[in-house]
Amino acid sequence: MSGMSIVTLNRVTKTYRMGENTFDALHEVDFEVRQGEYVAIMGPSGCGKSTLLNVLGCLDKPTSGHYLLNDTDVSTFDDDALSEIRGKLLGFIFQSYNLIQQLTVLENIEVPLYYQGVGAAASRAKAQELAERVGLGHRLHHKPSELSGGQQQRVGIARALVNEPLVLLADEPTGNLDSGSGAEILALFEALREQQKTIIMVTHDPDIGRQAGRIIRLRDGRVEEDTRNGFS
Numbered sequence: 001m002s003g004m005s006i007v008t009l010n011r012v013t014k015t016y017r018m019g020e021n022t023f024d025a026l027h028e029v030d031f032e033v034r035q036g037e038y039v040a041i042m043g044p045s046g047c048g049k050s051t052l053l054n055v056l057g058c059l060d061k062p063t064s065g066h067y068l069l070n071d072t073d074v075s076t077f078d079d080d081a082l083s084e085i086r087g088k089l090l091g092f093i094f095q096s097y098n099l100i101q102q103l104t105v106l107e108n109i110e111v112p113l114y115y116q117g118v119g120a121a122a123s124r125a126k127a128q129e130l131a132e133r134v135g136l137g138h139r140l141h142h143k144p145s146e147l148s149g150g151q152q153q154r155v156g157i158a159r160a161l162v163n164e165p166l167v168l169l170a171d172e173p174t175g176n177l178d179s180g181s182g183a184e185i186l187a188l189f190e191a192l193r194e195q196q197k198t199i200i201m202v203t204h205d206p207d208i209g210r211q212a213g214r215i216i217r218l219r220d221g222r223v224e225e226d227t228r229n230g231f232s
């Protein structure tokens with residue numbers, strides 16, 4: 001078993017109003033994720049995966065229940081407090097990379113540090129270190145349009161890591177990649193797992209699910225299954 005509990009969801013429900021009706025995108029979801037776990041969240045389209053990732057990422061708040069992040073109940077935080085939590089404790093990796101096209105590799109990686117007020121020299125040094133860690137030390141001054149999809153996703157991963165977040169949240173990180181590039185990204189995630197990074201990843205890809213130490217399957221907004229692959 002891994003270390004201390006980093007994420008705890010206690011009967012988390014997220015309800016949306018649709019005209020006269022209400023709809024539970026999440027219904028009394030309970031689980032915890034410990035330091036160093038690599039978790040894949042899976043399930044059919046519309047099962048609540050994206051809603052769950054938004055709650056975990058402090059992009060949305062539960063309608064009821066509690067979400068503890070690093071032993072702090074963030075369920076009741078206002079938008080400013082949630083924004084601060086996102087900047088300090090969470091790293092996001094997106095299917096569509098979400099890079100700024102006008103910026104270089106280095107500058108894209110530096111963006112979170114800019115918002116944290118890190119000085120220029122320290123920021124540049126940290127971004128360069130991360131670029132090298134993801135195998136892009138030779139492409140520091142290239143723009144996203146000059147990179148392959150796999151390279152762009154490596155920039156996204158470096159940017160997510162630059163703040164040394166408590167939890168990495170990934171949304172279909174290989175979804176836009178060919179199988180070769182996807183395998184390279186999965187190898188990078190495997191290396192992060194070995195470094196005891198806490199990773200929570202939404203995916204429909206069974207290969208990613210098999211690589212993760214644990215699979216949480218959702219159906220109709222509920223946890224249907226929570227299984228370990230034996231090496232979390």
